[in-house]
Amino acid sequence: MRKWLTGRRACLVAAGMALVLAAGIGLRLYWLFAPKHIETLDLIEERTGWTFPPQTRIVSAGQDNLGMDFAIWAVLEVPRDAVRSVFLAKTGGQLQQEEGESGFPKVCMHMGGDYWSFAPKWLPPLPGSFEHYFAASRFGPTYNMREAIAEMGDGDSEMVTVYVFYTTY
Numbered sequence: 001m002r003k004w005l006t007g008r009r010a011c012l013v014a015a016g017m018a019l020v021l022a023a024g025i026g027l028r029l030y031w032l033f034a035p036k037h038i039e040t041l042d043l044i045e046e047r048t049g050w051t052f053p054p055q056t057r058i059v060s061a062g063q064d065n066l067g068m069d070f071a072i073w074a075v076l077e078v079p080r081d082a083v084r085s086v087f088l089a090k091t092g093g094q095l096q097q098e099e100g101e102s103g104f105p106k107v108c109m110h111m112g113g114d115y116w117s118f119a120p121k122w123l124p125p126l127p128g129s130f131e132h133y134f135a136a137s138r139f140g141p142t143y144n145m146r147e148a149i150a151e152m153g154d155g156d157s158e159m160v161t162v163y164v165f166y167t168t169y
Contacts, residue, residue, distance in 0.1 A: 023024070035120035036066040044074050047137070047166045048146045050090030053082045059161070062120040066167060073119040074164040081162055083150045087136035093144070096137045104128070105135030108147040111165050126163055145167035 038044060038061035041052055047070075061074035078086065093115065096107040104112055116126040130151050138146040150162045 013037065015153055030120055035062050035158065037122070038072065038074065043068050043116055044072060044076075044164065044166075045142070047072055048148075049093075050089065050139070050146070050148070051166075052076065052086055053079055055082075055159075057159075058121050062123055064118070064120055066115070066118055068084075069168045069169075071115075071118070072134035072164070072166040073116065073123050074134055074162075074163045076126050076164060077159040078150065078162045080152070080155075080160050083134055083152070083162065087134070087148055087150075090101050093138040093140060093146075098135045099134075100130075100134050102129060103133075104130065105149055107136050107137040108149055108165075109137075109166065110148050111149065111163065115165060115167065145169065 009054065041056060041058065042063060043063065055076040056079070059075040059077060061072070061076075063070070063072050065071065070165055088095070098105045098107045106112075111126060130149065131154070132152040134147050134150045134152055136142075136146075140146065145165075146169050147164055147165045150160050152160055
């Protein structure tokens with residue numbers, strides 16, 4: 001039995017053990033850093049500080065890491081009459097707001113840049129222009145950036161589409 005684990009066989013056993021160890025480490029790193037679906041509002045509300053009404057529905061949401069920074073992207077359907085009160089509620093940090101038509105909000109500089117393009121692939125792309133929008137941006141005391149754009153549309157529907165982005169610095 002002693003002579004069986006010598007030479008080529010010993011090298012093959014060592015290579016196999018190294019391969020199993022490397023695969024295990026790779027799977028662990030993938031599990032830690034791979035984009036994840038968000039299925040409840042709890043994490044979004046906890047990180048952003050915005051409390052959404054119970055009628056809010058998640059269209060698609062995910063979390064991932066932007067380098068060393070934690071990030072959340074979410075597309076929500078929020079009741080039209082609650083949008084302003086949700087985003088203007090006192091949650092700490094410096095608030096900027098903007099309302100406009102046929103354009104992109106200037107207060108949402110992170111969403112307007114390339115940050116939305118880093119979102120997981122299953123999230124809908126951010127529109128290049130909004131018909132009628134309400135936007136809010138909060139820069140928190142702990143270097144947390146929260147931005148939201150609500151596409152208010154023509155005012156006929158009860159629900160509006162809201163794009164939410166959160167990241168740490």
